[in-house]
Amino acid sequence: MKKGKSISLFKEKEEVEYILSEAQDKLLIIPDSRNYGKEDLANVYLIDIYKGTNTVYSDVNINSFDYSYDFDKICYFKNNTVYQLKDGNSKVIVKGIEKPYNYITFASDKVIYASKTNEPTSLYRFDFNGNEELVSDTFVDFVEFNIEEDLLAYTEKNSEGENILKIKQNGKILGEYEDIQGNRDKLNEALPSKSKYWYFFSEENKKLWKVALEGGKKGRIELVNENITDFSDFTYSQHSKAENDSLLYRAKIDGNDYYSLFLDGNIINKNIGKYYPSAHLENNGTESYIIYNDTLSQTSYEDDNDTYHIWENGKDTVIVKNIKDYSGYTPYVNKFEKTYFLTDYDESKGTGTLKQYLNGELKDIDSDVKGFVKNNTISFSTIFR
Numbered sequence: 001m002k003k004g005k006s007i008s009l010f011k012e013k014e015e016v017e018y019i020l021s022e023a024q025d026k027l028l029i030i031p032d033s034r035n036y037g038k039e040d041l042a043n044v045y046l047i048d049i050y051k052g053t054n055t056v057y058s059d060v061n062i063n064s065f066d067y068s069y070d071f072d073k074i075c076y077f078k079n080n081t082v083y084q085l086k087d088g089n090s091k092v093i094v095k096g097i098e099k100p101y102n103y104i105t106f107a108s109d110k111v112i113y114a115s116k117t118n119e120p121t122s123l124y125r126f127d128f129n130g131n132e133e134l135v136s137d138t139f140v141d142f143v144e145f146n147i148e149e150d151l152l153a154y155t156e157k158n159s160e161g162e163n164i165l166k167i168k169q170n171g172k173i174l175g176e177y178e179d180i181q182g183n184r185d186k187l188n189e190a191l192p193s194k195s196k197y198w199y200f201f202s203e204e205n206k207k208l209w210k211v212a213l214e215g216g217k218k219g220r221i222e223l224v225n226e227n228i229t230d231f232s233d234f235t236y237s238q239h240s241k242a243e244n245d246s247l248l249y250r251a252k253i254d255g256n257d258y259y260s261l262f263l264d265g266n267i268i269n270k271n272i273g274k275y276y277p278s279a280h281l282e283n284n285g286t287e288s289y290i291i292y293n294d295t296l297s298q299t300s301y302e303d304d305n306d307t308y309h310i311w312e313n314g315k316d317t318v319i320v321k322n323i324k325d326y327s328g329y330t331p332y333v334n335k336f337e338k339t340y341f342l343t344d345y346d347e348s349k350g351t352g353t354l355k356q357y358l359n360g361e362l363k364d365i366d367s368d369v370k371g372f373v374k375n376n377t378i379s380f381s382t383i384f385r
Helices: none
Strands: 016-020 024-031 041-048 056-063 065-067 073-079 081-086 089-095 112-116 121-128 134-136 139-142 151-157 163-169 172-176 185-192 197-203 207-212 221-226 228-233 239-240 246-253 260-262 266-267 281-282 288-293 306-312 315-326 337-348 353-359 361-369 371-373 382-384
Touching: 016 306, 056 073, 056 081, 056 089, 065 281, 081 207, 089 112, 121 139, 151 197, 172 207, 185 228, 197 228, 207 228, 207 361, 260 288, 315 353, 337 361, 337 371
Parallel strands: 239 281
Antiparallel strands: 016 024, 024 041, 041 056, 065 073, 073 081, 081 089, 112 121, 121 134, 139 151, 151 163, 163 172, 185 197, 197 207, 207 221, 228 246, 246 260, 260 266, 281 288, 288 306, 306 315, 315 337, 337 353, 353 361, 371 382
């Protein structure tokens, strides 16, 4: 909308994906339908919203496509070559490499880590000016990371031929660790916001470690948990205004069919279900609490029958059971206050009971309710029945 009028920016018959730049001044448009597993060439469009210009880039491999949030770096991988979309052309950044190991979306320095096709046991660092730097000549595997810090982790062979994990911070070696094993599919990292620790989980070892990034223990590694599998962290939903020294995650205790919820080595709840229960940690400096759901009553992944909990000061409180739906987004910041829940849903009738969590209590509002008309607010929803 410009001066009260609607200005057309783009028109396409096929399904497309719209990506807005961080500054909200550019629009990146790529086909929404992708053929994963091989090169999929298509047109990509970059629109300057305020200038109204539309730059078309042809024959871009959208199955290996990456971009920085401000769109100053947009690149793709094709025929062992990394290209950058720039000034209407596909500019060659580096040739003769295996597929890049990292994503520039999350890299603060916007560089590419890769091995050369003729040097599979070497790890190189490439910038967008074509400069290269050898990082390791005994490289084994890369640890993918989704952070904006200047950190790097990978495994390599030491002088004795043993695999070690090497971590770098600001280009300097933070530590070398012999106990952590596993390739990229079995070695995960996690870095919560405002955390002094970088966490590593090895599916091969069934262990979780943390490495101190600052302070007197900088570079020291500590074992956090062991004999666990199916690790999945909640760093994306771990919000901290204060310094944070713990990781919220789910994993299976060896021999247990159900997921358990952990805060570092402490068990919040041993059995929270089989079907991918979620959790959120809020730490605002004055209070810290965890809101999570268990899926114990679900009989399938599609089944909606969650139970929500609040865990605070070591005490677990069940808020509401048998949830079919709730109003807006889960309001973690106010502990469900004023949230509407549709519970005890009867699939044969297509209706349930409407309840609201108000002043710390769950109150009945109505019965035979079909669902919500959501208006994107936390406190209110319009109900149709």
